Amino acid sequence: MKAVVYESFSTPPQIRNVVDPTPEAHGVVVKVMATGVCRSDWHGWVGHDPDIELPHVPGHELAGIVEAVGKDVRKWKVGDRVTVPFVGGCGACPECHSGNHQVCDTQFQPGFTHWGSFAQYVGIHQADINLVALPETLDFATAASLGCRFVTSFRAVVDQGKTSAGQWVAVHGCGGVGLSAIMIANAIGAHVVAIDISEEKLELARKLGAVATVNATRVANVAEAVTEITRGGVHVSLDALGHPTTCFNSISNLRKRGKHVQVGLMLADHSTPAIPMSKVIAHELEILGSHGMQAYRYDAMLAMMQSGKLAPEKLIGKTISLEQSIDALMNMDRFEGSGVTVITEF
Structure with a gap:
């Protein structure tokens, strides 16, 4: 697959062909249809996140289509339209049992704890508790813009x-x-x-x-x-x-x-x-x-969107290609322009 990869912190990333991900037994692989460019990605690129191991693929605000499903996954199938919180829970720790997956003791974060969504495909762990189904009426760019911010x-x-x-x-x-x-x-x-x-x-x-x-x-x-x-x-x-x-x-x-x-x-x-x-x-x-939001709380937010009370599509500043994401990532600390930048061409 094609992906944005950086070999060291604060040096220009490159577009590369890398091995496609395969799903964990409890996870899925998502074909990325859109992914946001976030300042958190910039923090990771400059070396502020201790979880990142090099070489690395950034990206954590994503929406797409389930491409492959692990053998233990029960709720999802190939072709499902999904998004995912940027903090995923394990489902087994005390915090997850209390409903607070966003502060899971062994949480995972695409684009930080493992390769992220500045790529054609991304692996998502513990799919049954972390994936969110997207309404057919919600476009992928808007869905991706929800992911973190x-x-x-x-x-x-x-x-x-x-x-x-x-x-x-x-x-x-x-x-x-x-x-x-x-x-x-x-x-x-x-x-x-x-x-x-x-x-x-x-x-x-x-x-x-x-x-x-x-x-x-x-x-x-x-x-x-x-x-x-x-x-x-x-x-x-x-x-x-x-x-x-x-x-x-x-x-x-x-x-x-x-x-x-x-x-x-x-x-x-x-x-x-x-x-x-x-x-x-x-x-x-x-x-x-405030550190992310649990997958099960998306329903309240999506209900407000479907009723017209929330219109996150108004926050999208521009859509760009995967190639253009390199400059967008490196310039995040300049706070140029307004609105959310979303990658929609891969």
């Missing part, structure tokens, strides 16, 4: 933040994760304040439902600006970028007993950010993480 945002806003109609929500960073969170919070009936340094991204945030925006380069204090807009601070705040500054601002702009949800990855030099702990204590704030 949208589902993580859904869990952050709905399951972790427990956002409700009428609440104020701040979203720091208007990339794929942030724009997804804005759309989801707006669909629930929350009032969203979007924060970014790009007017282009803030304009898209307004189109997706943000009732107010803050350009962080044009105010002296982001937290104070958000607090003034919301007359006391937000109920739920998300750091959708993953930077010490956005993390600090997200906690600082909460009202009393508010919830901060960390969605953007904090890796390497950013892994131990300063936080306003005195405010966390005095105002009884909650600090939560």
Whole structure:
């Protein structure tokens, strides 16, 4: 099969012909019809993920068609249209038994723990608990765009933040994760304040439902600006970028007993950010993480999509070829353009 492969970290990947995957007894092989280009892939490429073994094929936001099925798989057959959470569970550990596959003790992640979806085919483990059936009406590019950013945002806003109609929500960073969170919070009936340094991204945030925006380069204090807009601070705040500054601002702009949800990855030099702990204590704030979403929770999200409340296709910025994905991957840290980039030509 054709795949994007890198032999060492931070060096240009290449298009190569490599051996096709074969399914594990409990897994399947998926023919990749679309796969997103995510900043998490960039983190892996530069060497921030200790699970990656070289040479490596990136890619974890995928949708496609089941090509081959392992002998122990019961729920899936060749030809099924599927997607998959970027964190897969083993089905046997205490976390999986409690329904929290997204923090499985022996989790797997395509594109990190094993070769991913910047390829014509990808192997998926423990298919019976990790695959998600796609409605016939959902195109593959949109399905792939759900894989990491949208589902993580859904869990952050709905399951972790427990956002409700009428609440104020701040979203720091208007990339794929942030724009997804804005759309989801707006669909629930929350009032969203979007924060970014790009007017282009803030304009898209307004189109997706943000009732107010803050350009962080044009105010002296982001937290104070958000607090003034919301007359006391937000109920739920998300750091959708993953930077010490956005993390600090997200906690600082909460009202009393508010919830901060960390969605953007904090890796390497950013892994131990300063936080306003005195405010966390005095105002009884909650600090939560959001790391993927279980396969069985997709039904709630897909129902909102089918009802028209969510339209993730609006988040797709452009579609590209596998060859073009190399430049897209290497330039992810430049935050160029808006929306989600999806590979649809293999």
